[in-house]
Amino acid sequence: MATEKLHVAMFPWFAFGHFIPYLHLSNKLAERGAETAxxxxxxxxxxxxxxxxxTEYQVETILTNLKxxxxxxxxxxxxxxxxxxxGTKSIYYxxxxxxxxxxxAVPGRRFTPEITLEEKIQLPPGYPSTTRLTSSxxxxDAIVLxxxxxxEGPYSDYLGQQYSKPVLLTGPILPETSATKLEEKWGKSLNKFEPGSVVYCAFGSQITLQKEQFEEIMLGFELSGFPFLVALTPPHGCPTIEEALPEGLKERIGERGWVHGGWxxxxxxxxxxxIGCFVSHCGFGSMWESLVSDCQIVLIPFLPDQVMGTRLMAEELKV
Structure with missing residues (x-):
């Protein structure tokens, strides 16, 4: 193993929140000398x-060729x-x-998407089922978290016991940003404000609000009196983020707040x-990014894993 290079393939779920961590892991493996396709x-x-x-049969053909x-x-x-x-190995990441x-998602639990979980977590329609997770x-051959x-040591140990297989921990695997500069438009705007005075809000790529929810959040930021930067996808039924803004908001807030509909x-x-406060959905990537920042954290979870992540952050880690 010390003299041979490993050839590793990645096949994540079709969502940015899954692509990106797989990409980060690929980059880390590449630093160790592995080939990443x-x-x-x-x-x-x-x-x-x-x-x-x-895609199963197409993927089988690709993997047969890649070996x-x-x-x-x-x-x-x-x-x-x-x-x-x-004759190769599979790792659930x-x-x-x-x-x-x-x-x-352990063999002894029996939940379906139609059942409210014990902790009042309701799986949304179409959310990846327990059956899919447990069967994976x-x-x-092994589980990587x-x-x-x-x-999350106790939880990883419990999963290892439940599935009787190795559970390995990678750490957060956050991207390196030291060589990257913040876009000039954001840097110039933020530099006008006192340290720790701006509220930043983002809910990730998968959360799309109803128009009424979006309006309430924007009016809340206006009423807060703080400068703010909001980065959200346009709400349902609105082609652009500007069209969804409450009437007269832009004129009232002036240069105190910005709303962005992209990455x-x-x-x-x-x-x-x-940036002094991060209003987040507690997606796992954003959770780690908030933990390594100096910001205060306000968590507004939407999905079951985000609810559990929020409870982990607030009740167990007490951050």
Whole structure:
């Protein structure tokens, strides 16, 4: 193993929140010498899952040709059957927190998307089912979690006991940003404000608000009196973020607040000295980015794993 290079393939779920952690892990593996090769509403996720499953035979052909030593996967539960035929290994790599897997994705738990979980967590329609998660975990050769012993050690140990297989922890695997500069328009705007005075709000790529929810949040930021930067996808029914703004808001807030409907370099924003508070959905990537920042954190979870992540942050880690 010390003299041979490993060839690793990645096959994540079709969502930015899953692509990006897999990309970060690929980059870290590449540093060690290995070779590396959200517009869907939750009500239609079952169709996305079906589309994923229909790629099985094409993926089998690709992997047969590539002959990787290891395949990392998450929702493609048929990957291990392919790797067994090829005589290689499959590793389940989770980009969600270990506590949500320990809560409802272990063999002894029996939940369906129609049942409210014990902690009042309701799975949205089409949310990846418990069956898909547990079957993926069962058939993998090992489990890898994007977490660390200090934050989720008991949950990772519990998963290892439940599935009787190795559970490895990668840590947060955050991207390196030291060589990247914040966009000039954001840097210039933020530099006008006192350190720690600006509120930054983002809910990730998968959360799309109703127009009424978006309006309430924007009016709340206006009433707060603080300068703010909001980076959200346009709400349902609105082609652009500008069309969704409450009437007269832009004129009233002037240069005190900005609303952006596209991607931002969040890690760099959180490092800017003017940002003092991060209003987040507690997606697992954003959770780690907030933990390594100096910002105060306000958590507004939407999905079950975000609810569990919020409870982990607030009740167990007490951050």
């Amino acid at each position: 959200s517009d869907v509403p939750f009500s239609l996720y079952q169709l996305l899952a079906s589309a994923l499953d229909k 990787p030593d290891i395949v990392f996967f998450d929702f493609g539960r048929w990957i291990p059957s392919i790797t067994r035929q090829l 989770s980009v969600i927190n270990a506590c949500i897997l320990a809560f409802f 975990l069962k058939v993998s 994007r977490s660390c012993q200090d934050t 931002v370099l969040q890690t760099l924003l959180l490092k800017h000295p003017s």
